[in-house]
Amino acid sequence: MQHNEVIRSMKTVTLTLTNPSELLLEGQNITPDNFAAKKAAEIATLDVWEGKQKGPLGNYFTVAGDGAATAADTRIVLRGDCTRVKRIGQQMTAGEIVIEGNADMYIGGWMKGGKIHVKGNVDSFCGIGMEGGELIVDGNAGHHLGASPRGEWRGMKGGLIRVAGSVGNDTATFINGGTIIIGGDADIHVSTHGEGGTVVIKGNAKGRVGGQMVKGDIYVYGTIENPLPGFKMVGEVEQEVDGETALFAHYIGDLGERHPISRGKTVYANLYTRI
Amino acid sequence: MSELLIKNGFVFDPLQGIKGDRMDIGIKDGKIVETSALENPKTIDAAGMTVMAGGVDIHSHVVGPKVNVGRLFRPEDKLFKSPHKSPTCSRMEMGSSVPSTFKTGYDYARMGYVFVNEAAMPPLHSPHVHEEIRDTPIIDNAAMPVFGNNWFTLEYLKNNEIENNAAYTAWLLQATRGFGIKVVNPGGSEAWGWGLNCVHIHDPVPYFDITPARIITGLIETNEHLGLPHSMHLHCNNLGNPGNYTDTLESLRLAEGYTPKNNFGREQVMHVTHLQFHAYGGDSWGNVESRSKDIMDYVNAHDNITVDMGQVTLDETTTMTADGPFEHHLRALNNLKWANVDVELETAAGVVPYIYSPKVKVCTIQWAVGLELALFSKDLMRTFITTDHPNAGPFTRYPQVITWLMSRAARDETMKTFKWLDRTIESTSIDSIDRELDLYEIAQMTRAGPAKALGISDMYGGLAPGMDADIAVYPLNPEDMPSDPAAIEKAFSRCAWLVKDGIVTVRDGEVVSEPAKRTIWVDVKVPENAQVQRDIYEHFLRHYSVKLDNYSLFEEHLHNPRVIEVNAAQ
Numbered sequence: 001m002q003h004n005e006v007i008r009s010m011k012t013v014t015l016t017l018t019n020p021s022e023l024l025l026e027g028q029n030i031t032p033d034n035f036a037a038k039k040a041a042e043i044a045t046l047d048v049w050e051g052k053q054k055g056p057l058g059n060y061f062t063v064a065g066d067g068a069a070t071a072a073d074t075r076i077v078l079r080g081d082c083t084r085v086k087r088i089g090q091q092m093t094a095g096e097i098v099i100e101g102n103a104d105m106y107i108g109g110w111m112k113g114g115k116i117h118v119k120g121n122v123d124s125f126c127g128i129g130m131e132g133g134e135l136i137v138d139g140n141a142g143h144h145l146g147a148s149p150r151g152e153w154r155g156m157k158g159g160l161i162r163v164a165g166s167v168g169n170d171t172a173t174f175i176n177g178g179t180i181i182i183g184g185d186a187d188i189h190v191s192t193h194g195e196g197g198t199v200v201i202k203g204n205a206k207g208r209v210g211g212q213m214v215k216g217d218i219y220v221y222g223t224i225e226n227p228l229p230g231f232k233m234v235g236e237v238e239q240e241v242d243g244e245t246a247l248f249a250h251y252i253g254d255l256g257e258r259h260p261i262s263r264g265k266t267v268y269a270n271l272y273t274r275i
Numbered sequence: 276m277s278e279l280l281i282k283n284g285f286v287f288d289p290l291q292g293i294k295g296d297r298m299d300i301g302i303k304d305g306k307i308v309e310t311s312a313l314e315n316p317k318t319i320d321a322a323g324m325t326v327m328a329g330g331v332d333i334h335s336h337v338v339g340p341k342v343n344v345g346r347l348f349r350p351e352d353k354l355f356k357s358p359h360k361s362p363t364c365s366r367m368e369m370g371s372s373v374p375s376t377f378k379t380g381y382d383y384a385r386m387g388y389v390f391v392n393e394a395a396m397p398p399l400h401s402p403h404v405h406e407e408i409r410d411t412p413i414i415d416n417a418a419m420p421v422f423g424n425n426w427f428t429l430e431y432l433k434n435n436e437i438e439n440n441a442a443y444t445a446w447l448l449q450a451t452r453g454f455g456i457k458v459v460n461p462g463g464s465e466a467w468g469w470g471l472n473c474v475h476i477h478d479p480v481p482y483f484d485i486t487p488a489r490i491i492t493g494l495i496e497t498n499e500h501l502g503l504p505h506s507m508h509l510h511c512n513n514l515g516n517p518g519n520y521t522d523t524l525e526s527l528r529l530a531e532g533y534t535p536k537n538n539f540g541r542e543q544v545m546h547v548t549h550l551q552f553h554a555y556g557g558d559s560w561g562n563v564e565s566r567s568k569d570i571m572d573y574v575n576a577h578d579n580i581t582v583d584m585g586q587v588t589l590d591e592t593t594t595m596t597a598d599g600p601f602e603h604h605l606r607a608l609n610n611l612k613w614a615n616v617d618v619e620l621e622t623a624a625g626v627v628p629y630i631y632s633p634k635v636k637v638c639t640i641q642w643a644v645g646l647e648l649a650l651f652s653k654d655l656m657r658t659f660i661t662t663d664h665p666n667a668g669p670f671t672r673y674p675q676v677i678t679w680l681m682s683r684a685a686r687d688e689t690m691k692t693f694k695w696l697d698r699t700i701e702s703t704s705i706d707s708i709d710r711e712l713d714l715y716e717i718a719q720m721t722r723a724g725p726a727k728a729l730g731i732s733d734m735y736g737g738l739a740p741g742m743d744a745d746i747a748v749y750p751l752n753p754e755d756m757p758s759d760p761a762a763i764e765k766a767f768s769r770c771a772w773l774v775k776d777g778i779v780t781v782r783d784g785e786v787v788s789e790p791a792k793r794t795i796w797v798d799v800k801v802p803e804n805a806q807v808q809r810d811i812y813e814h815f816l817r818h819y820s821v822k823l824d825n826y827s828l829f830e831e832h833l834h835n836p837r838v839i840e841v842n843a844a845q
Contacts, residue, residue: 110355151350153611153628258610
């Protein structure tokens with residue numbers, strides 16, 4: 001009953017991309033936070049950027065439905081081909097976004113809460129600087145998934161990113177917390193400079209996994225084409241990961257890096273490869 | 276031509292001893308004039324407001340290669356952190372601790388500042404410094420080349436050749452269009468080339484076999500031999516380490532017996548910068564404590580020294596200094612990214628981001644030390660407000676520093692946020708100080724004093740007829756000072772009016788025009804010196820990576836110069 005009440009109180013705003021932009025569209029205003037307490041007509045006046053031109057959202061999308069009173073109760077559904085719409089859900093704190101097809105870069109960047117579900121593929125920089133919430137991608141993701149923004153040493157702090165397909169390079173750079181689960185393969189550089197958090201790769205990894213990593217966990221179910229010499233095998237362990245238990249070879253590293261000492265014990269990053 | 280009358284404001288001008296009198300200030304053709312000289316002026320109503328000369332910053336890192344390294348390697352310093360979007364300025368503003376050149380000019384102007392002295396110019400990279408000066412709008416700039424680790428300087432001073440060193444100094448000021456003699460960790464940055472440092476002033480520099488102490492006294496002698504407008508400007512050895520106050524006191528004592536010789540009204544022979552970083556007791560980070568009292572007792576008793584604070588503002592910022600070994604040391608403390616460079620025969624530099632957190636005991640002690648220096652000072656014409664921008668905090672936090680100095684309540688409010696309040700109080704004197712500075716003292720610390728110490732008080736820092744018409748009007752009534760310290764901070768953040776060279780530049784905190792800015796440099800005439808000319812030729816032939824012909828600044832790099840001429844040829 002409780003659950004049904006929650007569903008009933010949610011309101012859905014449907015954006016349909018009927019007039020696609022010529023250039024990439026910057027859609028950082030497409031968040032439940034910005035749509036909450038606004039009527040459809042007001043939502044259509046929110047700014048989006050096409051190159052250096054600022055224009056109303058309504059120039060590109062038809063807007064149906066009003067926002068709920070709060071971000072948490074606002075659900076946004078994007079229809080049409082959003083392959084060239086960037087920054088959807090950037091800095092969102094609550095609510096839900098469903099993207100029916102593909103989306104471009106920076107989806108869910110710096111998000112703090114709520115949920116984004118992309119049914120297609122996303123491009124690079126998705127979930128960067130993430131602090132909380134969930135980003136679910138049914139297809140593939142590009143580079144820098146869940147990484148820190150350029151220059152920033154305080155990367156992903158929390159939340160969950162789940163990509164069913166494969167990802168590009170530089171996943172989870174400077175990860176500090178949170179979880180990234182990749183159903184397919186990962187290209188080079190995973191959790192570089194990591195200081196916490198968990199990355200699970202259910203397919204294969206190319207190489208440079210955990211370079212300069214100080215703390216945190218990486219699980220690779222498949223093979224690592226070029227493992228780093230800075231990781232040393234210390235044993236075999238049984239671990240439960242994403243709801244299933246399996247046997248893993250346990251490595252610690254990156255031994256070329258400084259490592260903090262906590263309660264008299266040196267803290268290392270853990271790399272587990274499935275046996 | 277253009278005439279302005281700033282009417283009925285409360286005027287604070289320490290250079291003339293004016294303490295909040297209600298006065299009118301006349302402006303004609305970019306200069307301050309007697310009001311009787313005006314015919315048909317436009318009027319600015321400053322009733323109920325504070326009127327001061329435009330601010331003068333004696334030490335700030337705003338232009339040049341290491342500042343730009345800070346901008347380049349900290350893109351995160353711009354992300355979601357460029358808070359002020361001006362409705363009036365033509366150029367985009369970016370960055371917080373290392374703002375873009377445009378933002379630097381605009382933000383200084385909004386705070387009522389008109390003159391900023393770039394604290395360290397690597398001579399080899401002077402073209403870059405001057406290109407950024409050109410791109411920094413509104414504020415007039417000078418830049419001090421660094422001498423304390425320069426091979427020429429080390430060799431001449433080792434041999435006690437003051438005249439030769441003076442001739443070289445004059446040549447370098449001309450070659451770089453520099454303003455004065457800056458000394459950063461004398462000998463230490465050169466020792467860094469061997470992976471070493473000069474922690475104490477009697478540690479000899481490797482190879483050159485000269486001590487920091489002799490570099491300091493030699494450069495004081497050189498400075499007074501030439502009679503430069505500004506004094507030798509010193510960043511002491513052993514910056515930022517527990518127990519370094521003894522090294523600082525030893526450095527200060529080196530000025531004993533020297534008297535200023537110049538025609539610019541300067542009364543000191545040594546300016547010691549960001550003193551906060553040099554006033555620590557204890558012997559580890561565990562027991563570090565404030566020694567500001569010992570330092571200021573000495574400074575108060577010796578009027579041939581001026582100092583600036585280097586106040587920690589408890590922000591995330593970017594440290595950058597020609598003190599290469601210090602930045603390496605800092606990198607090892609915080610494990611953040613680090614840039615490092617060696618500048619051939621001249622200097623070095625390092626850049627490391629730093630977070631001064633109210634949750635960290637060392638940071639809150641540093642905060643207290645800086646404020647104590649000013650609050651223990653008996654002569655605020657010799658004690659200046661700086662944050663060693665951006666090392667201890669961004670210059671945009673000066674209004675907060677002013678507020679801490681003017682209000683015990685503001686200090687208490689900040690101290691409430693300290694995680695280690697008791698430990699901070701135990702290790703410092705801040706909690707026992709009730710002193711609150713007044714607007715006259717703030718005017719001393721932010722315009723009159725620095726202008727005098729820089730030897731430019733005939734142009735900047737005051738409101739006497741004949742001086743540049745640089746005037747800041749703050750929305751602050753001295754007869755009805757706000758009880759809320761936040762209101763003081765707000766007033767100094769956004770001046771009601773800034774007039775620069777007689778042109779209304781800021782109105783209600785927004786930049787409304789961009790008057791032509793200037794580059795101030797010092798051109799010293801010295802007798803022909805064949806020995807030095809030959810040394811310069813030889814060093815460029817054998818050691819520099821550039822040819823002598825390509826070294827000196829080309830005229831096209833120099834933007835709108837204002838030359839201060841000094842004749843040391845007699």
